[in-house]
Amino acid sequence: MEPLFPSPYFRGLILVTALGFMALEYGLGRLVHRETHDWxxxxxxxxxxVVQNLIRLVEAGIVAVPFAFVYQHRLFDFSATSAPAMLGLFLGSxxxxxxxxxxxxxxxxxxxxHRVHHSPTKFNLTAAIRLGWTGNISGNFLFFLPLVWIGxxxxxxxxxxxxxxxxxxFIHTELAPRLGPLEFALNTPTHHRVHHASNEPCLDKNYGxxxxxxxxxxxxxxxAPAQEPLRYGLVGGKRSFNPVRIALGExxxxLHDVRKAVGARAKFRALFGPPGA
Structure with a gap:
């Protein structure tokens, strides 16, 4: 889950709402005697x-440039008031x-x-806002330019x-129950718990x-595996409480692996190969 450049108003509204629900989740966890948080x-x-939000505010104008450029060369024009167009945008996004x-x-x-988001060992609403500082350097926004290009x-x-x-x-919580038939089509807390789990059968699953x-x-x-409890956090990772180390450690x-790698192919693999390869 990585944002691009939502408006400051939207981000402020999200922050206030998020803090309220985080407090509610913590209170419910205490009420049912569940260790949902590590302070x-x-x-x-x-x-x-906090740092991630400040960085996004600074980056918003920079990232807007490729979106504006691509939109100038769009193939079609889709109206934001058209229900079919909005359905297409939803499915496309x-x-x-x-x-x-x-x-x-x-x-x-x-x-x-993205590793930053998977580093918490407690799965709760607070973990939902642990997002990396370098999403635009990683190129996340590039995946959504085709939507702008088509109109x-x-x-x-x-x-x-x-x-x-x-x-x-809202799906980053262990306190939500299964949602019945909705589980087939929606990414629910049940499915997202699997995505964040570090159990072997759960790795690289449920990306929706x-x-x-x-x-x-x-x-x-x-x-979720039937015979084992879900564990959270990074496989083989060391837990840190230092925000800078969390955000920039990988x-x-x-870069250390790139320096050690011998030859262009090995250096490329260190940068763009699968993690842990």
Missing amino acids: RESAATLGVA EFLYYWQHRASHRIRWMWAT FHPFAVVAMLGVNLTYQF GILIIFDRLFGTFAH WIAM
């Missing part, structure tokens, strides 16, 4: 989130988000950013991704944003 981890997450998210797990250059206004694309981001906030249908179509869907490790 040190949550404090580190808030540190990461979900499809591209699936591939962007999947690439973020399989390409180390992108994983260096959707950049603001419409960003708004739809904002809806995706908002929805995903709002929908889970593309995971079902492309073979990346998984249920970049430092990756």
Whole structure:
């Protein structure tokens, strides 16, 4: 889950709403005697989130340039008031988000950013806002340029991704029950817990944003293992409470591996091969 450049008003509204729901989740967890939070981890997450929001504000104008350029060369014009067009934008953004998210797990250059989001060892609403500082360096925005090129206004694309981001906030919890028939089509807390789990059967599964249908179509869907509890955090990773180390640790490790690698092919693999390869 990585945002592009939602407006400051939208981000402020999201922050206030998020803090309220985080407090509610913490209270419910205490009420049912569940250890849903680690205060040190949550404090580190808030540190990461503050810097991430400041960086996005600075980057917004820069990232807007390629979107504006592509929109000037669009193939068609789709109205933001047309229901069929908005349905197409929703499905298109979900499809591209699936591939962007999947690439973020399989390409180390992108994983260096996304790894931050998978580093918490407690799965809760606070963990939802632990997002990397380097999403635009990783190239996340490039995946959504085709939507602008075919004729959707950049603001419409960003708004739809904002809806995706908002929805995903609420599925980062262990306290939500299964949602019955909705589990087939929607990415629910049940499915997203699997995505964040570090159990072997759960790795690189359930990439969807709002929908889970593309995971079902492309073979990346998984249920939680029946005989073992879900564990969260990075496989083989060391937990840190330092926001800078959390946000930049994989970049430092990756560049170190590039320096050690012998030959152009090995250096390329260190940058763009699968994480851990």
